[in-house]
Amino acid sequence: MDLGELGVAWRDLAVASRSVTWNTGPGREGLFLETHGVAPDPARHMLTS
Numbered sequence: 001m002d003l004g005e006l007g008v009a010w011r012d013l014a015v016a017s018r019s020v021t022w023n024t025g026p027g028r029e030g031l032f033l034e035t036h037g038v039a040p041d042p043a044r045h046m047l048t049s
Helices: 010-024 029-035
Strands: none
């Protein structure tokens, strides 16, 4: 995952959180984002849960 050099790359996190959902099922996206130091933001990450 490429988080970019100029802060958080929201698109990278959105794709990665979608991948987390696909691979592990819904409900872990928030934990994934928090682990990377980002508060869950459904508008930016298109979270399903």
